[in-house]
Amino acid sequence: MNILLDPNLAYLLLLVGTLLGLLALVTPGTGGLEIGAFFSLLLAGYAITQLEFNLWALILLIVSLVPFIYAIRKPKREAFLALSILGLVVGSAYLFIGEKWYIPGVNPFVALTASLMYAAFVWLAVRKSIQAIMTPPMHDLSALVGQVGEAKTRIFEEGSVQVAGELWSARSKTPIPAGKQVKVIARDGFILDVEADSSTK
DSSP: OGGGGOHHHHHHHHHHHHHHHHHHHHSTTOSHHHHHHHHHHHHHHHHHHHSOBOHHHHHHHHHTHHHHHHHHHSSSOHHHHHHHHHHHHHHHHTSBOOSSTTSOSSOHHHHHHHHHHHHHHHHHHHHHHHHHHHSOOSOOGGGGTTOEEEESSOBSSSOEEEETTEEEEEEOSSOBOTTOEEEEEEEETTEEEEEEOTTOO
């Protein structure tokens, strides 16, 4: 386990762990992200307990989660996401005590390169994930009920209709010939229950 006592490796494990943890927050339920975050942070935590560290940097890391959680719960809060990324990068780089207070405990080249990659990836990946979560569905399937379409095949126990510019599987209680106007009366998953439209002859 002595290899884990290298501040550079501990720093990278901490970055990977927080990255996987943040991604798990915006895409919960995958399992793999949570497991990866757990083991990375567990190994980084072991190093932190064995090495000298700056308490203020550890506090900064924990506090940085607050603006991140706020950013993913509210749309258009990129400033809070940027603040969180900055806190995580600075806190992780200065977590281990260096020769002087302004010098990170990890190799400056490693800290700079990893931090830039980390910040860029989190900014892009998390923003895209948040946008995907906040985007309303392209199709409001409940709005199909009541719409009028056209039977593309004979419809009875099965058939197909064109409604709202799309082809749907359909069924009806009475036979409806192809070409007839139909009205959607219910939806069962991706199958539409239809009836002949009485408003047309």
